[in-house]
Amino acid sequence: MTETRRTYCGLCHPRCGLVLELENGKAVSVKGDKEHPITRGMLCSRGRLMIDHLYHPDRINYPLKRAGERGGGQWEQVSWDQALDEVAGKLADLRDQYGAETLAFTHGTKRTLHWDERRFYNLFGSPNVCGANNVCMCPSQAVEYATYGGFSWGDIRQTRCVVLWGAGPSQSNPGLFGAITMAKKKGVPLIVVDPRRIREAEMADIWLPIRPGTDVALMLGWLRLIIEENLYDKDFVADWTVGFEDLKGAVAEYTPERVAEITWLTPEQVMESARMYATSRPAMITWGFGIDKQGLNATQAARARSILRAVTGNLDVPGGEPLGWADPIGRIVGHDALELNEVLPAEQRAKQLGADEYPFFGFPGWERNEAANRRLPSEYMHPPMADQTCVAHARSVFQGMLTGDPYPVKAAISLASNPLLSLANVRQTYEALKSLELYVVGEYYLTPSAALADYVFPICTTVETTELWQSQDFCVACPRAIDPLYERRNTYDFWRGLATRLGQAEHWPWETVDAVWDYCLAPVGLNFEKLVEQNGIFGRREYKQYEKLGFGTPSGKVELRSSTFEALGCEPLPVYREMLHSPAGDPGLAEEYPLVFISGSRFMPMYHSEQRQIAAAREKRPDPIVTLHPQTAAELGMAEGEWVKVETPQGSARMRLKLSDMVDPRMADADHGWWFPERSEVDLFGVFESNANILCPDGILQPRDRRLAPHRTTLPRYQAGMRDTKPVTAGPLACRSEAKIPFAGPR
Ligand SMILES: Nc1nc2c(c(=O)[nH]1)N[C@H]1C(S)=C(S)[C@@H](COP(=O)(O)OP(=O)(O)OC[C@H]3O[C@@H](n4cnc5c(=O)[nH]c(N)nc54)[C@H](O)[C@@H]3O)O[C@H]1N2
Ligand SMILES: Nc1nc2c(c(=O)[nH]1)N[C@H]1C(S)=C(S)[C@@H](COP(=O)(O)OP(=O)(O)OC[C@H]3O[C@@H](n4cnc5c(=O)[nH]c(N)nc54)[C@H](O)[C@@H]3O)O[C@H]1N2
Ligand code: SF4
Ligand SMILES: [Mo]
Numbered sequence: 001m002t003e004t005r006r007t008y009c010g011l012c013h014p015r016c017g018l019v020l021e022l023e024n025g026k027a028v029s030v031k032g033d034k035e036h037p038i039t040r041g042m043l044c045s046r047g048r049l050m051i052d053h054l055y056h057p058d059r060i061n062y063p064l065k066r067a068g069e070r071g072g073g074q075w076e077q078v079s080w081d082q083a084l085d086e087v088a089g090k091l092a093d094l095r096d097q098y099g100a101e102t103l104a105f106t107h108g109t110k111r112t113l114h115w116d117e118r119r120f121y122n123l124f125g126s127p128n129v130c131g132a133n134n135v136c137m138c139p140s141q142a143v144e145y146a147t148y149g150g151f152s153w154g155d156i157r158q159t160r161c162v163v164l165w166g167a168g169p170s171q172s173n174p175g176l177f178g179a180i181t182m183a184k185k186k187g188v189p190l191i192v193v194d195p196r197r198i199r200e201a202e203m204a205d206i207w208l209p210i211r212p213g214t215d216v217a218l219m220l221g222w223l224r225l226i227i228e229e230n231l232y233d234k235d236f237v238a239d240w241t242v243g244f245e246d247l248k249g250a251v252a253e254y255t256p257e258r259v260a261e262i263t264w265l266t267p268e269q270v271m272e273s274a275r276m277y278a279t280s281r282p283a284m285i286t287w288g289f290g291i292d293k294q295g296l297n298a299t300q301a302a303r304a305r306s307i308l309r310a311v312t313g314n315l316d317v318p319g320g321e322p323l324g325w326a327d328p329i330g331r332i333v334g335h336d337a338l339e340l341n342e343v344l345p346a347e348q349r350a351k352q353l354g355a356d357e358y359p360f361f362g363f364p365g366w367e368r369n370e371a372a373n374r375r376l377p378s379e380y381m382h383p384p385m386a387d388q389t390c391v392a393h394a395r396s397v398f399q400g401m402l403t404g405d406p407y408p409v410k411a412a413i414s415l416a417s418n419p420l421l422s423l424a425n426v427r428q429t430y431e432a433l434k435s436l437e438l439y440v441v442g443e444y445y446l447t448p449s450a451a452l453a454d455y456v457f458p459i460c461t462t463v464e465t466t467e468l469w470q471s472q473d474f475c476v477a478c479p480r481a482i483d484p485l486y487e488r489r490n491t492y493d494f495w496r497g498l499a500t501r502l503g504q505a506e507h508w509p510w511e512t513v514d515a516v517w518d519y520c521l522a523p524v525g526l527n528f529e530k531l532v533e534q535n536g537i538f539g540r541r542e543y544k545q546y547e548k549l550g551f552g553t554p555s556g557k558v559e560l561r562s563s564t565f566e567a568l569g570c571e572p573l574p575v576y577r578e579m580l581h582s583p584a585g586d587p588g589l590a591e592e593y594p595l596v597f598i599s600g601s602r603f604m605p606m607y608h609s610e611q612r613q614i615a616a617a618r619e620k621r622p623d624p625i626v627t628l629h630p631q632t633a634a635e636l637g638m639a640e641g642e643w644v645k646v647e648t649p650q651g652s653a654r655m656r657l658k659l660s661d662m663v664d665p666r667m668a669d670a671d672h673g674w675w676f677p678e679r680s681e682v683d684l685f686g687v688f689e690s691n692a693n694i695l696c697p698d699g700i701l702q703p704r705d706r707r708l709a710p711h712r713t714t715l716p717r718y719q720a721g722m723r724d725t726k727p728v729t730a731g732p733l734a735c736r737s738e739a740k741i742p743f744a745g746p747r
Contacts, residue, residue, distance in 0.1 A: 006033055006532075007481035008469075009047040010462030012607050013110050014175055015469045016042055018050065020481045027051055027463070027482065037536050038476060044174045045620075046605040052614050053461065054485075058445050058677060060458040061486030070434060071452050073681040080487060080497065083455050088501035090438050091124075094411050100125030101351045102410045104397045107131035107387070108417030109608070112491045113467070113513075114387045115338035117415060120495045122344040123504045127352035127363065128400075128409065130392040132422050139361055140292055142389035143302035145369040146360075146564040148315060149552025150323035150381060153472075154284030156183060158319035161280030163191045165305065166215065166290020170199040172602035176286070189280055191273050193218070194290065195264075196601065196669060197662040206273045209664060211264040212598050215290075216297045216576040219304035221259030222274040224251040226311065231278035233313025240546060241310060243561025243573070250573040262576070264664070278312055282319030285309060293600065296579055299360070303562070304574040310558040316544050323381075323546075325472045326539025330379040332468075332475055333520040340507065341370075341386045351407070353400055354393020359568045366390030368564045373552035380545060381552050394423055395698045398432035411438040415459075415491055420449045420687050421609035421673050425650070425698035430688075442494050445613060448675050448687035460488035466528065468517045476536035477517070477528055492516065581649070589649065595632070596664075597648060599692040600672040609673035624674040624690040626655040629665040633657065646670055651694040670695070 002023050009016045017036025021029040030050045032043035053059075063083040068074035094102050103126045105117060121129050144151045156162065156179040169177035177200075184190055184203055192204040193215065201207040210218060226232050227248055237244050256267035263270075277283055285308065291301045314320035324330070355362030370383045384390075400409035412433070419429050433439055433452045441453040450456050464485065467478040484490070492513035499508045510516045517528040524537065531537065550556035554563045566572040583590035603621060611617035626646050628638070638644055640659045645652050646668060655670060663669050672692035675685045688694065 005481040006035070006479055007463045008467065008478035009043075009050060010111060010467070010478075011046050011050070011053070011610075014039065014173075015462075015467065015476070015478050016044075016047055016175075017476075018043065018047065018463065018481075020050075020463060022482070025482070027054060035535065036476075037538070038474065039175065042174065042178070044604065046607060046611065046617070049605060049611065049614050049617055050461075050463065052616060053444070053611075054463065056445075056613065058613050059488075060443055060446060060450075060456055061488060062458055063487065064456040066454045070439075070454070071682065071684065073451070075456075080457075080489065083457065084497040084501060087438070087440055087455055088498050091411060091498070092502060094437065095124070098408050098410055099351075101128055101348065101353075102126070102408055104128040104130065104353075104392070104401070104409050104412040106394070106412060106414040106417045106419045106423075107133060108415075108422065109133075109136055111416040113335075114385070115335040116492050116495045117413075118339040118341070118385075118387045119507070120499055120504070122340050123499065123507055124502065125344065125348050127344060127349050128392040128397055129387065130353075130394040130397045131414075131417050131419065133388055133391050134361065134394055135293060135422075135424075137287055137289065137292055138388040138391070139299060140287055140302040140305075141384060142361055142365060142369060143299060144306050145373065145384045145389065146365070146553065146559065146562050147303065147306040148310060148323065148558045149373055149376070151384075152284075152309065152315070152321035152323055154286055155282070155319050155322050156180070156284065159183065159188060159282055159284045160319060161189050161191070161277060161283035163193065163277055163283065163285040164200055164204075165193045165285050165288050166292075167286050167288030168194065168196075168198045168200065168290075168602060169286075171604055172289075189276055191276060193273075195596075195598065195664055195667060206269070206276060208263075208265055208269055208273055211262070211664075212290075212596050212667065213294050213297055213579050213582070214263045214576070215294065216301045216304050216574060217254060217259050217262040218265070218270065219301065219308060220251045220254040220574060220576060221256060221270050222277065222308060223247070223304065223311070224254045225256065225271060225274040226278045226308075227251065229275070229278075231275070232311040236313045236315075237311055240551070241558040241560050242555050243559060244311075246573055247307065247311075247560045250575065254576075262578075264666075277308075281312070282314055282317050283312065284314065284319070284321055289600075293598075296577055300571070300574045300576065303565075307560055307574065310560065315558065316546060318543055322472070322541060322543070324376075325380055325382065326541040327379065328524045329470065329473060329475055329537070329539035330382065331523045332470060333523065334382045334470070335387075336382050336385045338516070338520075339386050343507075352392050353406075353409070354396030357396070358393050360565065360570055361389070361391065362393070363390055364568055365564065368554065368567065372554045372564075375556075376549050376552045380549065394419075395425070395428070398425075398428050401432035401435050402428070410436060411440075412436055413440045413442075414449055414453075415442040415494070418447045418449045418609045420452075420684070421447070421675060421691060421693065423698065424693050424696035426688065426691055426694045427651075428698065430684075442491055445677070446681065447609065448684040451681050451684055457494055458486065458488045459494070460484040460490050464488060465490040466514055466517065468520060468528070468531075472539070473541065474536055474538045475521075475531070477531040479532050593648060594666075595628075596667040597646070597670065597695065598667065599670045599696065601669055603671070606673065609675060612675060613677035621671075623656040624654075624671045625658045626671070627658045627660050627663050627669040629661055629663050629667075630659045632665045632668075633659050646695060648695040648697075650697045653690050653692060653694050655690055 016039040017033030020027045032041035034041035064075040067076045189205045191206045192201045193208045256270040260267045349363045373383045441450040442457040463481040469476045496508045578585045674690040679686045
């Protein structure tokens, strides 16, 4: 019997609508759902792998309990009840012995619900949730809350100018790429700021091939010119901002010539692009991860970007940078409310690891953002989610595991996260996870991180569960196509299973996640089933709400000079600093490591460390790639396709060389996320061999200057050398024979 079911994809963020075709209950094909109100039939090359992923022989289908030594590759299959009982029992013991803060969490990127884990941790009493959010878009989000009380994605459908700043949607975000293509067709000017000549750069009216890590200097240069040439919105600045005179002082030295010296650009490029942005109204600047992974300059880059949006009068106007929730979407119970942050006592908040060094991205910053935001009506503005803007600092958490300082961290749970691949300083992550008394993982596959666990729980695919997908403008139901296979369950069931065993039952009244969605939708007179039938709801946006309500900041205005940063001892105006490890910052080091190194530029169909075991994906990207300009490779005596060693002062990794003139001759661009599922589990699937995060320090080698970098300093721009010019081996088979390299590179 053949039937079709509408469902959704969660292999990356957007939750595109899918239609699965089933034969006798088994999914046999997948296509995009043309009826889906947002994605309208779109299905990317990763989404097409859904069937391979759903039935992949490597999937974990039953709870596993470690049988031999940690990482030894021996497992016993146990029941969910046994595994949950044992984990809950152990957690209760550890909490009695060391306090609730002894339990850490590492999260990945928006693949699970996030509020459920935060709810569990708040009720358990631990502030130590950490993970990818330190490095992903979340610091930008916190910065925007501090500056204007909300977060903007840009209104691309109505804009008259798109600035794509440090983002490559053709590889990272097919929906945004489609929208940019449409905007271009309508004649909307496009400015691309990216050190690589990506596809979007080729479509652009202006492409700025910037030196990595120097974007703040360009932004300050834009601001200076916009002020000097009177291209800013004078009424808005006078009525709705604080600190404009201070800002003028802060940008004074950034003449086009000075900016050009810093950024590898010409003064003309700086001027022409600033004028195009400032004179095309409405305009938007996209969020881009190229900005957030700037290390020392990341926070200040996010600040300068938010200030550009404000002084040009683009905040909360159609085609600009909308803020807040459209009616009635804001009345749906939001994830921030489900987190239950109010139950975590002040003395537990105060124990959040890393908040002393990076206060802005921990409770001290979040509490200020939250309090300022709460003054606005809750149906219009939701406070920032703690899970996205208030996390422990990963390095401090791992140090706690390793040293017991300032207190012992003895247990951790990782869900939808592969910390050995996603976090900088792999050796530290490895040693820290090994040292735990209890490590629990919820996963699809046995990843290198999961291989170190005491218990691994089998988690179901998105098509096996449901979700409520909310943005500020719409809310769409994501229906289940099939019941979970084997003993896979969703993460809500995992948390509720633990919670009810640990005395939290009254706070988890909903037996299923579907019941949570009914609860969330009740204020708008809907339930999940009705939302599925009517295909989602859409909000009506009222622009310039600030004219009635003010902004959700301490002063009620856009804080060009941030009182929140000032109160926390951080630099209240945007500043640019030369990176510690760069030719200008450390010429001696640059002699040995001459190239500017960036990592993690996205590529399809892989998603971070995933899909390496799916043959159809691996065929398209068999090996880890590092890209150099042909001229650089020629000088180094290297040829296309060779295995080479990429070195930084932090470590080294083996990658296959690709030559392309899309990168500047002064830089190297390396894949991130590489491990080899085909290798042996006891060697942790070669996780130490080609993993870009071996090359990235986690902040120890960076100045720990809270004034400048108040959220974190992981994943800096870094200097790399390609000194080992001899190819280490010649092909993937030889590469496999070297599977036992314990830690690549000199130490
Ligand atoms: N295929 C695929 N798609 C993904 C992901 C994935 O792993 N694979 N991950 C998802 C996640 S979690 C995220 S956060 C997004 C991120 O997606 P994007 O925001 O598109 O981020 P990246 O691809 O990391 O980098 C974008 C661009 O920044 C440029 N860049 C690097 N350094 C700098 C710099 O210093 N300044 C400037 N201006 N540009 C710089 C790079 O050359 C690159 O072209 O992608 C999401 N989509
Ligand atoms: N060097 C370098 N490092 C980076 C980056 C970079 O550009 N360069 N990018 C950073 C960024 S922006 C991010 S967001 C992080 C990403 O960091 P992670 O989110 O840790 O990366 P993934 O490799 O996608 O790991 C997610 C894991 O969760 C599993 N998984 C997927 N969906 C689910 C689910 O629904 N439930 C459960 N339980 N498991 C699931 C997958 O099998 C996978 O093993 O990496 C960061 N690390
Ligand atoms: S992987 Fe592709 S189809 Fe799936 S959610 Fe992401 S963009 Fe949509
Ligand atoms: Mo991310």
